[in-house]
Amino acid sequence: MRNQLGKVLLAAILATAVAACTSTKKPETTLPEDTSTQVDTGVDVSGTEGVKTPEELERERMEALLADTTVYFDFDEDLIRPDYQDMLAAHGQFLRDNPNSRLVLEGHADERGTPEYNLALGERRGNAVANVLRSFGAGSNQISVISFGEESPADPAHTEAAWAKNRRVELKYQ
Amino acid sequence: MMKKISKLLLTFGLSVLAATAARAEIDILITQGIDDARPVAVVPFEFVSNGVTAAPPHDLAEIIANDLRRSGLFRPLAIKDMPAQPHSLDQVSLDRWRSLGIEALVIGKVEEVQTGQYRVTYDLLDVFRAGAPNVNPRVATSGPAVGPANHLLLSREGIANNSNYRRYGHRIADAIYEKLTGERGAFDTWIAYVNVDRTLSKPFQLYIADSDGYNPQRILASNQSIMSPNWSPDGKKLAYVSFENGRSEIFIHDIGARSREKVASFKGINSSPVWSPDGQRMAMVLSKDGNAEIYVMDLASRKVTRLTNHWAIDTEPAWAPDGRSLVFTSDRGGKPQIYRVNLSGSLPERVTFEGRYNAGAEFTPDGKRLVLVQQVGGVYRIAVLDLATGSSQVLTETQLDESPTLAPNGSMIIYATAVRGRQLLSAVSLDGRFKARLPSNQGEVKAPAWSPFLD
Incomplete structure (x- = not known):
């Protein structure tokens, strides 16, 4: 239940992050460097450094609310x-x-x-x-x-x- | 013991002071007069020096004339327009004052009997009406008075000194006012008020000044707010709310003794202290039992009795002059309105029905009317309510009016308001026809409290 809530939250946060494109995050258009040595798996995970675990996100949300x-x-x-x-x-x-x-x-x-x-x-x-x-x-x-x-x-x-x-x-x- | 108290006070960032400021904190500035004020003349008093003193400490005639003007009932003649400046009855030519329409004439003399001590004599004459009883102790009583002596309303003599000289002037003005109106004068009274100057390290200062704003004396300076000063009926003490310990508490301050004591420090708010007319009890607002309710404290035993019991806000108690009932502000009907309750604990009855917001009521000395704050079209003004008819009349034209306080003779109201972004004190007569402003030199001024008669 808790996990499910986290997933929903994660999806929501990601959607918001894309929409808001906040200045603290790298622009979504930045391409990963030196892709030639990697096998193209069809997905690119290097651009997701801003994604946090559901627990981290919840903690940050609480901190913001408590502030x-x-x-x-x-x-x-x-x-x-x-x-x-x-x-x-x-x-x-x-x-x-x-x-x-x-x-x-x-x-x-x-x-x-x-x-x-x-x-x-x-x-x-x-x-x-x-x-x-x-x-x-x-x-x-x-x-x-x-x-x-x-x-x-x-x-x-x-x-x-x-x-x-x-x-x-x-x-x-x- | 005293030392301990002063140490305690210092700990809380406080100081109890009685220093006289060099300048007046308040100057009366008249913004609106009335057309039918009675024309009078107060001739500058003659000064007879003992050879050392060049001039008396203050101009008595000026003090008297300003007091009479400030009442809104009189229009003193400017000195430059006076046809003569007589100092004794034999110098008075009544015709010259009659031709100017002057109704009453005041003449006087100040003789220095020793350094710093003065014999003051003055006469009040009815310019038009002769046949006044002979009140002059210095005129022979054999036979009917003739000439100006036949027009005498008052003739008095007394001793003043450097320290009470201004006050002596107010007392003369009181005597003249009473003779001419039949109502006791209230010029020889004090006003307490709170001055807030946020540039100071102790921004909140409680002052007492003469009723004309002169002679301000700071009696308390604090780094926390001071609210709701209220005079004891004998004019010797002030009760007020101080936040010096981080929350509202009620103190009683003995002005002459420069000492103070905390009388209410219950859980929650401790607010709106108001002495009963007999001085034995104090109405106050406490929320120790859940929310703001009216209580009465017996000052001898410090026992409090609860007078109201309602989930709504009940605050701002004010005693009827007979001490048997109180009015207070309550929002039990949705918005703040005035209610009345007997000391016996009767069910409160609503008093105000006009206006969305009525608060801060105080009785006139005759107990027949209430002076209060009324919201009119989104602004807050001072109004007077007739208790018999229930109808009210708005007296002021300012917008953020609060804390009305009545002169002990009921003639005039002083209240706090904001003019051009600054909080200051203003005055309005009970009929609303005369208005004056009392600007401060520094900071904001609020929470005025007019003293009772001082003797």
């Missing part, structure tokens, strides 16, 4: 947008698999409305993230929530762009 430590919110909302599901699943599973890890969730709000209401709103956002993490196996004793309300903006400007950056929960491993 993402900020959840952003809509105005006056503590609803977590669906696009954070994979990231929070990764953090929840990491906490489940590392019971000695401790995570602080710092809840923040933008400056609109009153500072005291926003302090409570920041806490509610932190609690919403904590609930999702617990649903993926994190223990309650591993997570604590601290609200800063509107007091610690990521961007102190009084603009829509700044407010979008300030409505957030930051995941901080201790």
Whole structure:
């Protein structure tokens, strides 16, 4: 089952890699050198140095997800947008698999409305993230929530762009 | 013991200070007046030196005139437009002021009785109406007063010194304001506020200044946020929220003693401390039992009693003047609105129905109205709500208004707002007709709290 999932993932990753043609990989058009001494088997394996084992790929995927430590919110909302599901699943599973890890969730709000209401709103956002993490196996004793309300903006400007950056929960491993 | 406390404070990157800054942090800049403000004149006071001092420490007439102008009710005459500058009753020619439409005239004198000590005498005259009771202790009481003495509303004498000179001016303005309006003046009061200057190593600073922004005194500097200052009813202490230990905690700061103590440090948030009118209790917001709820702490025993119980956010308690009920902000109906609850623990009743977002309410001193933050078409403004009719009136034209605080006589509101990308304090009269801005010199200013009457 696990293997099958890896295969599916591998196929998906390869397809994505071809489509994206990222700069870190060698261009697909590069031909293998000195092919004259080799027997032509009809396949060329020398161009696949970028292909990793399913385990490696899964680890990299997890690392990328775990490196993402900020959840952003809509105005006056503590609803977590669906696009954070994979990231929070990764953090929840990491906490489940590392019971000695401790995570602080710092809840923040933008400056609109009153500072005291926003302090409570920041806490509610932190609690919403904590609930999702617990649903993926994190223990309650591993997570604590601290609200800063509107007091610690990521961007102190009084603009829509700044407010979008300030409505957030930051995941901080201790 | 004291030494231990100061060491402790240093550990947390804090310092408790009472240094007087050389410059004013806030200058009142009037952005909008009212057309029907009453014309008055405050004549520069005569100064009689003892031969050493060239000038008094401040211009009393200027302080008084600025206070009266800042109330929005009076329009003091510019000095250059004055027909004369009398200093005593016998120098006053009422006709010359009448022809300019001046309703009330203030004249006075400052005599230095010894170095740094001054005898201040002043008279307030009703320019048009004669027959005022004879209030001048320096005019013989035999027979009816004649001439300007017959127009006297106030005549007083007192001693001021270098250190309380400005305050003395505010007290004179309070007496004049009360005589002319029938309402107690609130110029001799203080404003606490938080200054945030991110260029400093301790960016968060709690200040106390006179009500006109002069004489700012920094009472706390911190590298972490300070929120929600609130005055004790006797004007001697401030409660506030400080993040100096990495999360919200409630402190009580004794201003005169320069000492402070932590009163609430429960798990979760510790927020919105508000002294009860009798000073015995403190309403606050704690989330120790799961989410933000209103509690009342008995300050003597430190015992807290829970007042609300709901999964929604309950915050920003404010006491009714009689101390028997509180209003608070709750989003139990979906969006933040104001609710009222009795101390007995009755079911909260919703108070606001106009506007999608109402928060941060405070009672007027008569208990009949609420001043609050209302969202109007996507912007946040200060509004006043009539509790009897339920209708509200928006007072301001700015967009990010918060933290309204009322003068103890209910005449004026100071609030935090943002103007051209900078947070600063503004003032608006309770009828919305007079507006003023209080710009700071450096950084951003927020969380204003107007003191009670000081005596």
